[in-house]
Every structure is written in structure tokens, then in C-alpha cells.
Amino acid sequence: MATTLDKVEVVTVGVGWTGGIIAAELAKQGVQVVGLERGKARSTEDFQHIHDEYRYAIRYELMQDLSRETITFRNHRDERALPMRQLGSFLLGEGLGGAGVHWNGQTYRFLPYDLQIKTMTEEKYGKNKLGEDYILQDWGISYEELEPYFYKFEQTAGISGEDNKNSAPRENDYPTPPMKETPITKRFKDAAKNLKLSPYHMPSGNLSENYENPDGQTINQCQYCGFCERFGCEYGAKSSPNVTVIPTAEKTGKFELRTHANVTEVIYEGGKATGVKYIDLQTGEEFIQPADIVVLTSYVMNNVRLLLNSGIGRPYDPESRTGVIGKNYCYQILPGATGFFEEEKFNTYMGAGSLGASVDDYNGDNFDHSNLDFIHGGVIAITQTGKRPINNNTAPNDTPNWGKEFKSQSIKYYHRNLAVGVQGASIPHRNNYLSLDPEYEDIFGYPLLRLTYDYTEQDRNLHNYLTEKSAEIMKEMGASRVEPREISDHYSIVPYQTTHNTGGVIMGGDPETSAVNNYSQMWDVENLFVVGASAFAHNGGYNPTGTVGALAYRAAEGILKYREESGQLVKIVNDRKHA
Amino acid sequence: MTEKKTSKMSRRRFIKNSSYAAGGAIGGGFLGTVLSKNLFGNNNENQGQKQGATNNESTNYNQALMYFTRQSDFEILSSATERIFPEDDNGPGAVKLGVPFFIDHQLAGSYGRNDREYMRGPFYPASDFQGYQTRLKRHEVFDVGIQAIERESKNQFDTSFVDLEGEQQDQILQKFQDGEVDLKGVTPTTFFELLRSATIEGAYSDPLYGGNNNMEGWMMKEFPGNYMSYINEIDKKDFIKKEPKALRAHIAH
Structure with missing residues (x-):
């Protein structure tokens, strides 16, 4: 029997960037918030022995324990989905701070085009640019409306960067100046300029200088030690929830953090969410935490799964193309090119997660697609994130992956290769979606989430075009040999690609086609907010965290508003009139 | 017989390897005492290496x-x-x-x-x-x-x-x-x-x-392993070769 606890005003499920932002913003206004986090507490003190590639980057110490829960995967609807038994393609986080602990810190804003992608694409290219199997939708909010929230997140995180004419327009400068220029970033910028592109320094959550944010939290200057992605920062120099919003929430005295609290269901009665059910993983006890407002702030996968397992919202059905929960799952397409330099060695073992340089000339609708067989594009960038030796054994394509030649070539080129890569936009397709698995369960007996996903024609065309552009830049950088990346026959769950999963509880202006409004408030359940990249109606051509942060600040404002006004915060706009 | 011959060749190659190790690397103890015996039998050709290694290196008890x-x-x-x-x-x-x-x-x-x-x-x-x-x-x-x-x-x-x-x-x-x-x-x-x-x-x-x-x-x-900061070197043009450091350096003594 579950023990029912005293009711609280707000409960969040998960305490990472989104949960931390909600907690900080609400607690600062005197609202009582309980944060339920299934992992353990952790802070900068836990990261003093972090320079251990094997433990953190290979055995994934900071990531989700899949023995309790994973997802199942298949490429197509007519296949049997099988469990993702080991982490691979993406790395689900677990523990206080979530993936905000082990991210790289590359912090962009999605483009105005992203937020109104359907309207703008149709205006320029007509209604059937991609065909009817693709599901383009506006996000139910304009860039101008979202701009202040982007800035709010950048201020909290202290983002280091510089403006660029092709990026989303800014009302304010970045809070801190860009990171250092290195021979690698300079080389990329010079080549890009030669090709008449407009390069800029990558906006970074590893800070260029010591910084105090508006909440009084200090983020330290990055030391360029080369251990960011998959690691926590031993300096508190990588912006994370743990050094910003979580301590901000805690110092109000209104926020209570409960770790090892694994939420299994949202309690749904009479059209409202009345609380959540969770299991204390240390004792096995089951609790019900009643709340006025429930906020789902876990990762994309679990936001979707909790709704489906709680019977909330209408599950998406790809056959009839009805329902919304699980719809528009997107990933990211990763074009690029590797350059081998026979005569030069670079200090690639040094770096920081978001030390890099970028161009947006081939992102969004910054270039004409009239004669192209795809829409959108992506940011093309070079990064110097710190190459570590187990994971970096790049050698020319014709090299075997073991034996004498492998060893000598991978050693030879270790400091002699650079890569230009793209965060390619991912456009929703009717057959790419999330649902409950009919067969596999977690340790508590709840169905696992099932991912059905494969690359589309749009993805392949985008990949090929941007790979060509990446190879041009790499060639201009003076590589002795340039190897373009290839896209595999089907998406595979095995090799690491990116942890930029999006969709499933998407935002929009119409409850028929979206699950939440632009405050991340559910259309069907007014006191339930679902925050994060699960709200992305498609995935843009950037790393998602800047946009996730903006949506979280917008959601926090919505929750405060809802406490005063109740009811739906946004009037329904039926976007089918555009159809 | 062909097979014996190839086997001897690999033994010779191996001996070359073990002298490399006994010449200074920490692996000498391991190679001399464990591997040469295990992989190729406890033969006379390896005895010299084995003794040399044992004399010069402390035993790594972790290698079991x-x-x-x-x-x-x-x-x-x-x-x-x-x-x-x-x-x-x-x-x-x-x-x-x-x-x-x-x-x-x-x-x-x-x-x-x-x-x-x-x-x-x-x-x-x-x-x-x-x-x-x-x-x-x-x-x-x-x-x-x-x-x-x-x-x-x-x-x-x-x-x-x-x-x-x-x-x-x-x-x-x-x-x-x-x-x-x-x-x-x-x-x-x-x-x-x-x-x-x-x-x-x-x-x-x-x-x-x-x-x-x-x-x-x-x-x-x-690869230099575990350095805490490259802030003063990250913008340098030439390749910088550094003595590697391991995590052991982080344990307070």
C-alpha cells in the first residue's frame, strides 16, 4: 500500500535543467516545490576524480541504470521492438542535475524559422515540398515572444558567445565574452571566410571568465582540461543545474529535494493531475505525493512514458494519424567530414565541451531550398572538446579496426585529424514515434517505452548536402585527405550518435495536433505541465539545450500565472486553417 | 616440422619483447614471471629474463x-x-x-x-x-x-x-x-x-x-592523461608534448 503524503503546491518529476529552473523560479516567488529525482545527489565535490575516460565515457557512470528501465527499439512498425540492453546511440542521464551535468554546453537558440516552420516553408515553397508523410507544425509561439526567455536562460547559465548575422536575432549581448581562439577554431574560421561564409565562436556553457548570475550563483572560468561531455566539471566551470538553479531553489527554503524517488505514475482524477506515485529506491516503499500542480521535467523519453503509463492524453496512432502523445519523435542528422593532416599536429587533447567555431549559412532557411529536395539544414561547426584515447582512434577509412595497421595508423593520426560536423535538423515523419511496448517491462512491471525510428528521404538528402558543404570547408582548411561522413542504411541503436532526442509531447496552437500549449501546459489537463525537448515540434539544426532552457523559463512563468488565473493559459488557435 | 619452426619463431619474437620490458618498464615483473611461463612454457630460454625481472622489479600482486x-x-x-x-x-x-x-x-x-x-x-x-x-x-x-x-x-x-x-x-x-x-x-x-x-x-x-x-x-x-588545466596552452600553435599523469596523482597523501 502506498503511503499518501501531505499535499504540496508543486511537484516536479526529475531535477535537471528543466526541473531546476521550475523549482528556482517558483520557490523564489514563495511557492512550495518538491523535486523528485530518482538518481542520487551530486555536486562539484563528486567530480574531483572525474578525469577517467574509462569510468565515465566508456562505462557511463553518470548515465541511467538500464537494469531497472530502458526503452525498446525497432526501425519499422512491422518489426518486433527489442530492448536497448546497453547504452549506445544516445546516453540517458540519471541523478541530480540530469544530463545538465554531463553535457558539453553548446548553447544555441533555435531560429525564428524553427518556431514557424510550417507557415514559412509553405509560404516560400508551397504546401507539398516534402510530401504528406512528413508532419510539419508551427510551435504555437513566435521567436519574438520567446526571445526574452532565451536570454533568461543564457543569463542563468552565463553563456559565453558572440552575435552572428545568420543566427537568431538578439536583444542583448551574451552575458560573457566568447571562449579563447585556438589554432583549430581560427583555421576553421579562415577557411569559412575564404568560402564567403560567416563564422562565429560557438556559444558556450563552459565559461570564458568567472561569472555571477542574476540569482547570485557563481560559475567559474573554464580551464580547457578536455573532460566535458560525459563528465561533470571539477571546477564548477561548466554551467549546470547543480551550480545554478538547484542551489538557487534550495536557498529559498521553499524547495525540498527528494533523491532516489522514482516516479511511476501521474495520478489522474476528474480531468486533473492530483499528484504522483513514486517508489523510494532505497527502501522500496511506495508513496503518493499529492500536489496542486504536477510538472514533468524528466528526459524526453520519460516525459512521454509517464503520460502513456498514466493513461493521460491521447496516444498517437501512425495508422489513423490521430492522437498526440508520442507523436513527432525526432533525432538529429549528423553530416560532416574528417580531415587528415600529414604534416601537422594539433593540441587536440586539450579543449572544452563547447570550444568551437560555427557557421549558420546552411541552417534553417538561411539558404534557398527551391531547387533542393529537402528543407532546413544545420549548424556546421568544428569543436575542440578534448580527444581522449579510448574513444578516438580515427584513421583513414581503408584502415582495419584492429591489428598492426590499426595501431600504427590510429596512433599516427591521433593528433593529425580534425572533423567538421553538423547538427542537422530532424523533420517529423508519421512513422517515427514513441509508444508503449506490448511485451517488455521495467523492474516495477510498467511497460517500457518503444521507439520506432528510421531515417527518411529528407534526412538522407539533408545529410548529403551538408556533408558536401562540410567537406568543402575541411578541404579549404588544408587537410591532406578529406573523408565525407556516410549515413547508414538504417538508423542503428548501437553506435553513439547524439543525445538530442526530441518530441512526443509537442507544443503547438491546436489541441488536435499538439499536446501542450506554449507554456508547456497540457491541453487536456490544465494543472499538468510537461517541460523539455519533448515539447519540440521538430528538432532544429542546433544543440537543443538553449531552447529547452527558454521553454522552461516560459513554463515557470505559466505555472505562476496558472496559480493566479487557473484554466487554459492560451487560447486555441486551430492551425488546420493553414492546411 | 613446419609448425614447430613457426612456434620457435614466435618464441624468439617474444623474448625480444620481454627484454624490452625487463630493460626498465614496469611490465618486467609481469612478463618475466607470468607470461613467458604461461604462454610458452617454463623453458630455459626465458629463465634469464625471469630472474632479471624478479630481481629488479617489485612484484605487482594485482596481476593475478x-x-x-x-x-x-x-x-x-x-x-x-x-x-x-x-x-x-x-x-x-x-x-x-x-x-x-x-x-x-x-x-x-x-x-x-x-x-x-x-x-x-x-x-x-x-x-x-x-x-x-x-x-x-x-x-x-x-x-x-x-x-x-x-x-x-x-x-x-x-x-x-x-x-x-x-x-x-x-x-x-x-x-x-x-x-x-x-x-x-x-x-x-x-x-x-x-x-x-x-x-x-x-x-x-x-x-x-x-x-x-x-x-x-x-x-x-x-596523450598526457590527467592534467587539470590547459588554459595557458590552449591557444599555442605548436604541438605540446607533456609527461603523462594518472589519476593516482589526485589521491591526497
Whole structure:
């Protein structure tokens, strides 16, 4: 029997960037918030022995324990989905701070085009640019409306960067100046300029200088030690929830953090969410935490799964193309090119997660697609994130992956290769979606989430075009040999690609086609907010965290508003009139 | 006989390797006392090295078996890892780097037991895109795979894997990578990929795990390991070679 606890005003499920932002913003206004986090507490003190590639980057110490829960995967609807038994393609986080602990810190804003992608694409290219199997939708909010929230997140995180004419327009400068220029970033910028592109320094959550944010939290200057992605920062120099919003929430005295609290269901009665059910993983006890407002702030996968397992919202059905929960799952397409330099060695073992340089000339609708067989594009960038030796054994394509030649070539080129890569936009397709698995369960007996996903024609065309552009830049950088990346026959769950999963509880202006409004408030359940990249109606051509942060600040404002006004915060706009 | 001859050749090559180790690297104790005996028998040719090593190096008590129960299995593993990551002009191969002990120790712990992975059934054959789908845990995959290496070796060459010439060992291993061997409960490619990746992990992980002996894996790659800051060097044009440091430096004394 579950023990029912005293009711609280707000409960969040998960305490990472989104949960931390909600907690900080609400607690600062005197609202009582309980944060339920299934992992353990952790802070900068836990990261003093972090320079251990094997433990953190290979055995994934900071990531989700899949023995309790994973997802199942298949490429197509007519296949049997099988469990993702080991982490691979993406790395689900677990523990206080979530993936905000082990991210790289590359912090962009999605483009105005992203937020109104359907309207703008149709205006320029007509209604059937991609065909009817693709599901383009506006996000139910304009860039101008979202701009202040982007800035709010950048201020909290202290983002280091510089403006660029092709990026989303800014009302304010970045809070801190860009990171250092290195021979690698300079080389990329010079080549890009030669090709008449407009390069800029990558906006970074590893800070260029010591910084105090508006909440009084200090983020330290990055030391360029080369251990960011998959690691926590031993300096508190990588912006994370743990050094910003979580301590901000805690110092109000209104926020209570409960770790090892694994939420299994949202309690749904009479059209409202009345609380959540969770299991204390240390004792096995089951609790019900009643709340006025429930906020789902876990990762994309679990936001979707909790709704489906709680019977909330209408599950998406790809056959009839009805329902919304699980719809528009997107990933990211990763074009690029590797350059081998026979005569030069670079200090690639040094770096920081978001030390890099970028161009947006081939992102969004910054270039004409009239004669192209795809829409959108992506940011093309070079990064110097710190190459570590187990994971970096790049050698020319014709090299075997073991034996004498492998060893000598991978050693030879270790400091002699650079890569230009793209965060390619991912456009929703009717057959790419999330649902409950009919067969596999977690340790508590709840169905696992099932991912059905494969690359589309749009993805392949985008990949090929941007790979060509990446190879041009790499060639201009003076590589002795340039190897373009290839896209595999089907998406595979095995090799690491990116942890930029999006969709499933998407935002929009119409409850028929979206699950939440632009405050991340559910259309069907007014006191339930679902925050994060699960709200992305498609995935843009950037790393998602800047946009996730903006949506979280917008959601926090919505929750405060809802406490005063109740009811739906946004009037329904039926976007089918555009159809 | 041809086979004896090749076997002697590999012995000679091995002796060359062990003198490298005894000449100063920390791996000398390991090579002299354990490997030369295990891989090639306790023969006279190795005695000198063995004594030299024992005299000059303190014994590394960490280099003993945590997982494998038969030394012969461990020797097959050792030979296979050496083919995947061989000694060459750059420096030591898997054996001198301690990779076989690294793998043995990993198999005894959470890696070998798949502690943090979803191992609930049912198990079905997978497409090439669905990943690891065996009910066997990693330690069991290694058991099955190593036995199959020996079986294939005897079938094809009528000789134990550890006594084959290097190129012959490569032929056997290639069959596993290409999926041309019948294994029970796991595909040969899954086993080979585990073996291959574990070998590289052992060569380059922090020496605290028992591989990357004396940081020689890092030295070959000019990876400096664990430095706390490059803020004053990140913008320098020339390549900067640094003495490697391991995590041991972080333990307060």
C-alpha cells in the first residue's frame, strides 16, 4: 500500500535543467516545490576524480541504470521492438542535475524559422515540398515572444558567445565574452571566410571568465582540461543545474529535494493531475505525493512514458494519424567530414565541451531550398572538446579496426585529424514515434517505452548536402585527405550518435495536433505541465539545450500565472486553417 | 616440422619483447614471471629474463586472476589481445600493457556481469540495428568465445591458438569478426567486438584499472592523461608534448 503524503503546491518529476529552473523560479516567488529525482545527489565535490575516460565515457557512470528501465527499439512498425540492453546511440542521464551535468554546453537558440516552420516553408515553397508523410507544425509561439526567455536562460547559465548575422536575432549581448581562439577554431574560421561564409565562436556553457548570475550563483572560468561531455566539471566551470538553479531553489527554503524517488505514475482524477506515485529506491516503499500542480521535467523519453503509463492524453496512432502523445519523435542528422593532416599536429587533447567555431549559412532557411529536395539544414561547426584515447582512434577509412595497421595508423593520426560536423535538423515523419511496448517491462512491471525510428528521404538528402558543404570547408582548411561522413542504411541503436532526442509531447496552437500549449501546459489537463525537448515540434539544426532552457523559463512563468488565473493559459488557435 | 619452426619463431619474437620490458618498464615483473611461463612454457630460454625481472622489479600482486579459472583460457585471451593491439615500433602491445589482466579484472566485476544493463527476457534474434540481444552476460560471452577460438584453431591448424604463427591467429580472429564461426548463445561478431573494444580500453584507460602499464599506452599516443588545466596552452600553435599523469596523482597523501 502506498503511503499518501501531505499535499504540496508543486511537484516536479526529475531535477535537471528543466526541473531546476521550475523549482528556482517558483520557490523564489514563495511557492512550495518538491523535486523528485530518482538518481542520487551530486555536486562539484563528486567530480574531483572525474578525469577517467574509462569510468565515465566508456562505462557511463553518470548515465541511467538500464537494469531497472530502458526503452525498446525497432526501425519499422512491422518489426518486433527489442530492448536497448546497453547504452549506445544516445546516453540517458540519471541523478541530480540530469544530463545538465554531463553535457558539453553548446548553447544555441533555435531560429525564428524553427518556431514557424510550417507557415514559412509553405509560404516560400508551397504546401507539398516534402510530401504528406512528413508532419510539419508551427510551435504555437513566435521567436519574438520567446526571445526574452532565451536570454533568461543564457543569463542563468552565463553563456559565453558572440552575435552572428545568420543566427537568431538578439536583444542583448551574451552575458560573457566568447571562449579563447585556438589554432583549430581560427583555421576553421579562415577557411569559412575564404568560402564567403560567416563564422562565429560557438556559444558556450563552459565559461570564458568567472561569472555571477542574476540569482547570485557563481560559475567559474573554464580551464580547457578536455573532460566535458560525459563528465561533470571539477571546477564548477561548466554551467549546470547543480551550480545554478538547484542551489538557487534550495536557498529559498521553499524547495525540498527528494533523491532516489522514482516516479511511476501521474495520478489522474476528474480531468486533473492530483499528484504522483513514486517508489523510494532505497527502501522500496511506495508513496503518493499529492500536489496542486504536477510538472514533468524528466528526459524526453520519460516525459512521454509517464503520460502513456498514466493513461493521460491521447496516444498517437501512425495508422489513423490521430492522437498526440508520442507523436513527432525526432533525432538529429549528423553530416560532416574528417580531415587528415600529414604534416601537422594539433593540441587536440586539450579543449572544452563547447570550444568551437560555427557557421549558420546552411541552417534553417538561411539558404534557398527551391531547387533542393529537402528543407532546413544545420549548424556546421568544428569543436575542440578534448580527444581522449579510448574513444578516438580515427584513421583513414581503408584502415582495419584492429591489428598492426590499426595501431600504427590510429596512433599516427591521433593528433593529425580534425572533423567538421553538423547538427542537422530532424523533420517529423508519421512513422517515427514513441509508444508503449506490448511485451517488455521495467523492474516495477510498467511497460517500457518503444521507439520506432528510421531515417527518411529528407534526412538522407539533408545529410548529403551538408556533408558536401562540410567537406568543402575541411578541404579549404588544408587537410591532406578529406573523408565525407556516410549515413547508414538504417538508423542503428548501437553506435553513439547524439543525445538530442526530441518530441512526443509537442507544443503547438491546436489541441488536435499538439499536446501542450506554449507554456508547456497540457491541453487536456490544465494543472499538468510537461517541460523539455519533448515539447519540440521538430528538432532544429542546433544543440537543443538553449531552447529547452527558454521553454522552461516560459513554463515557470505559466505555472505562476496558472496559480493566479487557473484554466487554459492560451487560447486555441486551430492551425488546420493553414492546411 | 613446419609448425614447430613457426612456434620457435614466435618464441624468439617474444623474448625480444620481454627484454624490452625487463630493460626498465614496469611490465618486467609481469612478463618475466607470468607470461613467458604461461604462454610458452617454463623453458630455459626465458629463465634469464625471469630472474632479471624478479630481481629488479617489485612484484605487482594485482596481476593475478580474478575471473578466469583456467590459465590456458587466459593465455588464449592474451594471445588474441596481442594480435588486436600488437607490439610495434610505436611501443608495447596489449600483453605488455597488462590488457589481459585488465580484461580478467573487468570480467569479474560489474562489466562482466552486465550489472547496469537490461538483461530481462525474452530474448529474440535481432536485426543488425538493434544491438546486444544475448542472454549471456559478458563474462559468459568471453568463456564461449575463447573456447571457440581454441576449437577453430585446432580444427583449422591442428594446433593450439597460442602456438600459432601470428598471421594464422589473425585468420582465426578474422573469422569471428566476419561472423563465420558457430557460437552458442551469442554471435561471433558480438564476441569479437567485445574482445576488440575491451583490448583498446585496456590499452588506454587510466593505469588504475591494470592496463596501460606505466602509462605506456598514453605515451605512444602522446596523450598526457590527467592534467587539470590547459588554459595557458590552449591557444599555442605548436604541438605540446607533456609527461603523462594518472589519476593516482589526485589521491591526497
